Amino acid sequence: MAEKTQDAFEPNIVAFLCNWCSYAGADLAGTSRIHYPSNVKVIRVMCTGRVNPLFVMNALQQGADGVLVSGCHPGDCHYMQGNYYARRRFTLMRRFLEYLGVDPARVRMSWVSASEGAKWKEVIEEVVEGVRAVGPMDQFKRRQINW
C-alpha cells in the first residue's frame, strides 16, 4: 500500500453494490476500459436492501475511511423495494453518524444502473475526493493511553 502522508492521503473505501444494477454498471465500466482510482473495494450483495447499517459501522470501525452503497435507480430495483429500504436506512444512518460525531460525508449512497459505466467512474471520483477531503478515519481506533 502506498504510504499515508499528509499530502497524499489515499482513502480506503468499502463499497456495497447490488448485483443487478451497480455491480453490473461497474463491470460495464471495466468492459469499456474506463479508468478510475483504485481506492474503492467492492463487496457484492444481491440487493442494497441486504446492506445492514451494521455493515457500514463495521467498515468504519475497521478503519475504512468511507463507505459507498450503490444500487438500482429508485423504481428500478430488481427486487421491487430493496433500494427504497436502503435509502430509508441510510438517511437515518447519516443522522446517527452525525450524532456520533462521525462526518456523514464518509457514507454515500448512489444509484448506478447496469448501463451507466461512465456514471460509475464519476461516482467513484466524487466519493474518493469527498472522503479525501474529510481525511483519515481514526475515530474508532483504540488508542494507547499513557496515564
Place this chain on the structure above:
Amino acid sequence: MNTRPKIGVYICHCGINIAATVDVEEVVQFASTLPDVVVARNYSYMCSDPGQALITEDIENLGLNRVVVASCSPRMHEPTFRKTLMSAGLNPYFLEMANIREQCSWVHEDRIAATEKAKRLVESAVVKVRRLEPLEVKEVDVEPACLIIGAGIAGIQAALDIADAGFKVYLVEKTPSVGGHMAQLDKTFPTLDCSACILTPKMVDVANHPNIELLTYSQVEEISGYVGNFDVKVRKKSRFVDVTKCTGCGACAEACRQAGRIPNEFDEGLGMRSCIYLPFPQAVPAKYTIDKETCLFLTKGKCGDKPKCVEACEAGAIDFELQDEMVEFKVGTIIVATGFDVFDARNKPEYGYGVYPEVVTALEFERLVSASGPYGGKVVIPQRGKKKKKKEGEEEEAPRVPKSITFIQCVGSRDKSVGNEYCSRVCCMYTAKQAHLAKDKIPDAEITIFYMDVRAFGKGYEEFYDRVRREGIRYVRGNPSEIYKRGDKLVVRAEDTLTATPLEHETDMVVLSVGLMPRSDRREIIDMLKLSSSPDQFYLEAHPKLRPVDTATDGIFLAGACQGPKDIPDAVGQAKGAASAAMILMASGKVKVEAQTSIVDESTCRGCGFCVELCPYSAIELVEVNRMGWPVKVARVNEALCKGCGACAAACLSGSIQQRSFRDLQILPQIEVLGVSE
C-alpha cells in the same frame, strides 16, 4: 462435523487482460499465505478446459473443499466454475470469485495499486469462502405456456414459432387489431415487398392457430410469480360488440352518425373513421370496436332515438351493456414485444410540423402512398382537419399534387437537443424507399433528401441506396435549420456541408424522417415486470452482445424495437431468438430456482414479524411452533417464493433470519479485510 476448510485459489491471467496490470505471481504468493489456503495457482485462462481441469484435479488430489477463482466478473463466469465444482463432486456453492478484471485490471493503470487491490479482493473472497455453506439447487416445473405482450411483427413471429413448437401462447395486444406499425407501411425496403402482402398471412395465422389464444384490445394488468410460474391477469376491454356475433360487414360504421368525422389512428389521423370501426380493412380479428371516447351514446347517453349502428347491425352484435372482462392464466415464460412510438415532430418546431399542412411525417407519408390509405395511394398534400365527406352543394377541392418533395433525415434521431443520441437505424433506408415511391408515382417530381450520413448497413441496403440515387434523387448533405413559407412554397434553409455553402431550397412538400422512440407507456411494463432501461430509455437486455434477448429477470425475454430501434428483419430475427429462448425453458420443463434464499433460525427468532412486513414477495409468514413446551410464533420462509434479496436479513432485530451465501458472518469478514486501511 464441520471439516476444516481446504481452499484452492486460482488466479487467472486472462491472457494479458489481467496480467498486464496485475502482478499475478505476486497475488499467488500472497494468496498462499492466507489461512486455510492449501494451494494457490495461476493460469493463462482459468475458464478454458485445462484451466478448469486444474481445479478438478486439485479437488481430487488435495481434497479441496472450497475454491476461489480470481478472474473476471462473477456475472460472467460464476456459472462456469460452479459447474466445474459440481463435476468434481463438490457442492457448487463452495465457490467465491474475486473480480480482478472488470473491477480491477481493466479500470486501473497503476500496476502497484492494481496488484494491491487484487490482493485485497482475493483475500476478501478467501475469508468469505471459508464460511460458505453447501446449498441445494432446487428445480421447479415450467408451465408450458408463454405470454407475449404486443402483436406487432415481433410478437406475431414469436407467437407463431412457439405455437408451432406445440406450446400454448397468449398473445396480448392493446389495440383492436394485430399488426403493429408494420401494417401501416406501404412497401418495405430494400426489396419493395408490399408490407401488407407479407404481413397479413401471418396476422391471419395467429388468429387461427390452435395453440394461440389471441387477446386483442386487451391489456396486461398484473403479473406475479417467477420463472416457470407466472400468474397473469389481463383486462379484455369491452368493444361493446359481441365478437361471436359480429360478421365484420361494416354496415354499422357506414350508419354511424359520426361517420367520417373521427381521425383514424391507423392512418395517422389523415383518414377519417366512424365511432364504431375496424382500424384497417385487413384487421385481425375482423371485428368492429366502438370507441368509447367518441361514441355519442357512450359519452352523452344519447344518439338520436336509437344508435344507428344498432339499427344497422343485422347480426345484433352491438351491446352497450358489455363490460371489461378479466382473464387469468398461468404461463412459464414471457416475451415483451411492445414496439416503439415514432418521434413527435412537434418537438422540432423549427420544421413547422403541425403549422404547415405541407409538412408531414414519414409515417403519414406511408399512409399517403399506401393504396389502402386515405388518398388511395396518391402522393398529395393531405388536407388535414378538412372533412373528406362532401357537403351538399359544395365542390370538393382536389388535394394538391406536389411538384417537388423534400425529405429531411434524422428528425429526432442523433439529436441531443431532443435527448435522443441514438441512431434510429431505419430512417436512411425508409427515406430512400419513400423517395423511390414518390418518384414512381410522380415521375417528373423533383426530389431532394437532406441527410447527415447515409447508413445503409443491411443486406441489399447499399445496393438499394445506390439504385435510388441513380433514379435522379438528389442527396444534399446538411441538416436543415428551419422551414418557412414563402408564397405557396416551403423554403428549407440549410447548409450544404460538403461545399460549406448556405442554401435556401424551395419545395412543395416536406417529409420528416422521424426516428423511433421508446413507447410513452413503457413505464407500465417496467413496473409490472421489473425491467431495466438503457440510457436511451429502451428496455435493457441482460448482455449487449451475448444475451441480447434476455432480461435480468429469468423467464422474461425481449423482442423487437422495444429493446432498441430495429428494422423488420432484425425485429423478426430477435423475435425468433426470444421464442427460442422461451422454448428452451418450456421444452426442458424444469428450471433451477434461487438457492441463495433466506433461512430462519427458529430457536432465536422472537416472532416480531418485521421481516413479514418487509418481504416484497410475501415469502415469509409467522407460524406457531413449540419452544420448550411453550407455543411461540416464529418466521418461516417459503423458499419457492423467496427471490434472495436479503432485505429481511438486513432488518432482523435478532439476526435470526439470514440470507444463504450472504449471511452476516459471511459478509462481516469481507468488511474486516477490505476495511482495514494501510
